[in-house]
Amino acid sequence: MKLTKAQYDEIAQFLGHVQPTRQSLRKLKEKFPSQSQSTLLSIFSQEYQKQIKRTHAKHHTAEAIETYYQRYLNGVMKNAAAPILLELANEVDFAPSLMARIVLERFLQEKEQAIPSKTLINSMLRDPSQIPDGVLANQVYQCTVNDCCYGPLVDCIKHAIGHEHEVLLREMLLEKNLSFIAEDQLRAKGYDKTPDFILEVPVDLALD
Structure with missing residues (x-):
């Protein structure tokens, strides 16, 4: 289900009136049952981090x-x-x-x-x-x-999810026979900022 700006704003407004706890995530799911857990968690995290940066x-x-x-x-x-x-x-x-x-x-x-x-x-x-x-x-x-x-537990979860996405992306690139340079290769070449993969040959994407 596509999330509209109005829906995002409604969720963000709701988050402004609750404590940033796991219990609040449950309330969020009850309030917006049509939205996926991952969508709500992502918005929760974004709004929470904005608040923390403002008051840090x-x-x-x-x-x-x-x-x-x-x-x-x-x-x-x-x-x-x-x-x-x-x-x-x-x-x-x-x-x-x-x-x-x-x-x-x-x-x-x-x-x-x-x-x-x-x-x-x-x-x-x-x-x-x-x-x-x-x-x-x-x-x-x-x-x-x-x-x-925030914290070490959240960092571990984010790292695990990031690694899983990296594995899936690698499999997709190999399946499509696309030539790429991986992050470890970029680091070995001395790059400071390294994405997971860089395509060696640009490709056209057909967007509907």
């Missing part, structure tokens, strides 16, 4: 970071099992994985008395068991598994 700076001020960190500490002191970081992220309309990154970085900075490297942060987000605090590790895990658009 305000969540990374020194005041905001300290506020989030202190709220996390106070929250887990009262109930360490509660999803403190996840609820905080939803409350301030910020991506759970990005909230986890902020608090994790602040925690490590206090523990090590130095700014942690991005490599270390990314490694701990991918594998929270590396975090030297069991409560925070659990909080970070809750954020990453409940984030629909």
Whole structure:
């Protein structure tokens, strides 16, 4: 089913009034049952990322970071099992994985008395068991598994889908006997930006 601009705008408007959670995706499907799950997920992701980009700076001020960190500490002191970081992220309309990154970085900075490297942060987000605090590790895990658009889990899914599409495209090119240069060959030749494939000989496409 082709999606019109009016339908897109209606979906985007609906998304402006719900929290960016998996539960919201279910509500979206119930509200627009005629649209496919993949279409709704794509729109959800696009609109969500627009929102995050618009508000990203305000969540990374020194005041905001300290506020989030202190709220996390106070929250887990009262109930360490509660999803403190996840609820905080939803409350301030910020991506759970990005909230986890902020608090994790602040925690490590206090523990090590130095700014942690991005490599270390990314490694701990991918594998929270590396975090030297069991409560925070659990909080970070809750954020990453409940984030629909950001975080290591989403990155893995996107990578898997991208690889699947690349395999299908390669099979189609081979089936049509079209000569092409693959991404790894382009990298070996020193190209900075490498699409999955480049046709060695241009082809005409007949469009109806």
